[in-house]
Amino acid sequence: MNILPNSDGAGLRAAARRGLRRGRDFVDETPPDALVTVTVAAVSLLAAFAGFLAASSLTAVPFAVFLVATGYGWLRHQELTARVLTLTTTVSTILVLGLILVFIFAEAWPTVQYATVNVFGVPIPGLRLFIETRWSPVTPPIQYSLVPMIHGTVLVTIIATAVAAPLGVAAALFLSEIAPKTVREVVKPGVEILAGIPSIVYGFIGFTILSPWAADQFDIVGQGTYLFVGIVVGLMALPTVVSVAEDALNSIPESMKSGSLALGTTDWQTMTSITLPAAFSGVSAAVLLGVGRAIGETMAATVMLRGSPGLTKPLYNVFYGNDTLTSLIAANYGDADGLQLSALFVAGVILFVTVLFLSIGSQYIEARMRQKLGGAD
Numbered sequence: 599m600n601i602l603p604n605s606d607g608a609g610l611r612a613a614a615r616r617g618l619r620r621g622r623d624f625v626d627e628t629p630p631d632a633l634v635t636v637t638v639a640a641v642s643l644l645a646a647f648a649g650f651l652a653a654s655s656l657t658a659v660p661f662a663v664f665l666v667a668t669g670y671g672w673l674r675h676q677e678l679t680a681r682v683l684t685l686t687t688t689v690s691t692i693l694v695l696g697l698i699l700v701f702i703f704a705e706a707w708p709t710v711q712y713a714t715v716n717v718f719g720v721p722i723p724g725l726r727l728f729i730e731t732r733w734s735p736v737t738p739p740i741q742y743s744l745v746p747m748i749h750g751t752v753l754v755t756i757i758a759t760a761v762a763a764p765l766g767v768a769a770a771l772f773l774s775e776i777a778p779k780t781v782r783e784v785v786k787p788g789v790e791i792l793a794g795i796p797s798i799v800y801g802f803i804g805f806t807i808l809s810p811w812a813a814d815q816f817d818i819v820g821q822g823t824y825l826f827v828g829i830v831v832g833l834m835a836l837p838t839v840v841s842v843a844e845d846a847l848n849s850i851p852e853s854m855k856s857g858s859l860a861l862g863t864t865d866w867q868t869m870t871s872i873t874l875p876a877a878f879s880g881v882s883a884a885v886l887l888g889v890g891r892a893i894g895e896t897m898a899a900t901v902m903l904r905g906s907p908g909l910t911k912p913l914y915n916v917f918y919g920n921d922t923l924t925s926l927i928a929a930n931y932g933d934a935d936g937l938q939l940s941a942l943f944v945a946g947v948i949l950f951v952t953v954l955f956l957s958i959g960s961q962y963i964e965a966r967m968r969q970k971l972g973g974a975d
Contacts, residue, residue, distance in 0.1 A: 632675040636682040639667035643686050706947045709742055709940035727944060733907035735938035742941040746907045750824060750922040751893060757828025758835055758892035763885045766839025774847040775869050793837035801901030804830040809902060822903040822919040831895045835888035842887055846880020847873060883960035890956040894949060896924040905929045923949050
């Protein structure tokens with residue numbers, strides 16, 4: 599039973615010794631002036647970062663030292679300066695992301711603590727946010743239920759996925775396997791241009807065209823339906839799905855397709871029985887990334903929905919729309935304070951955790967595809 603802890607400790611000590619050895623070798627092999635230059639640049643950048651976080655009026659001083667040291671190092675020791683500069687900026691980026699996480703979780707905690715519910719004598723923080731169905735931050739009784747917004751987010755995401763997944767995979771299959779080169783060179787940039795259109799433009803089109811048409815056709819009182827918000831968001835997610843899915847399809851070895859065709863199968867049979875199954879991991883990753891875009895979409899949902907939190911009746915009624923997590927934050931952040939502001943941070947935490955798991959899942963699936971097709975260990 600003690601073998602594993604000892605082996606883990608030995609491995610850590612060996613790694614530490616290797617790190618120290620590499621550090622000593624680096625110091626011994628680096629010219630003194632280069633070592634001083636990169637050290638001053640790295641320390642001054644971190645000092646400027648700390649001064650920025652502390653809102654110090656002296657932040658410009660270490661930043662100026664960093665610029666001077668970096669300029670001198672770039673002229674005299676370009677390769678070493680580039681290595682140290684990329685390392686320090688990477689560390690700074692990780693620190694910024696870590697501080698953002700700490701900030702949003704700390705800001706969300708007051709409402710989580712306020713919504714504590716005792717279950718069999720055990721306090722469960724935040725449970726009331728998910729067992730009540732009323733969002734009422736002003737009118738008593740004060741409630742901060744996120745269930746209506748989670749319900750709206752789920753409906754919009756399901757509809758957007760139903761739009762983006764089949765259309766995106768079909769378009770990627772067409773561009774990768776069917777379209778002539780000239781058509782591919784025209785269509786692919788056109789699809790990718792869709793990703794550059796601001797989301798507010800999609801929302802405005804949905805608000806001025808789709809919503810009035812839906813109100814007339816389905817006799818809807820007011821504007822905003824989850825159905826058409828999901829359609830608009832699905833169209834916005836299309837470029838992501840098409841681009842990633844096409845890369846996955848193009849990564850399939852040509853020998854697999856040629857072997858299938860040599861056995862007498864048609865092009866369509868090869869695509870459906872060889873290409874798509876072999877690229878399933880990458881295509882799945884593309885769909886997950888598209889779903890992440892749908893979950894995090896803000897402006898289109900904010901423009902098209904009513905902005906009145908509540909559950910639809912029945913729950914599967916997509917011809918009515920109230921609010922999503924993103925539209926709740928966008929519509930209320932400017933006027934919110936106290937526990938209401940903290941509740942909006944809770945909504946942000948939910949979105950962050952959801953998109954994080956989707957991103958990790960897509961990366962894992964894509965790594966599995968590379969390992970399967972590329973022979974990586």
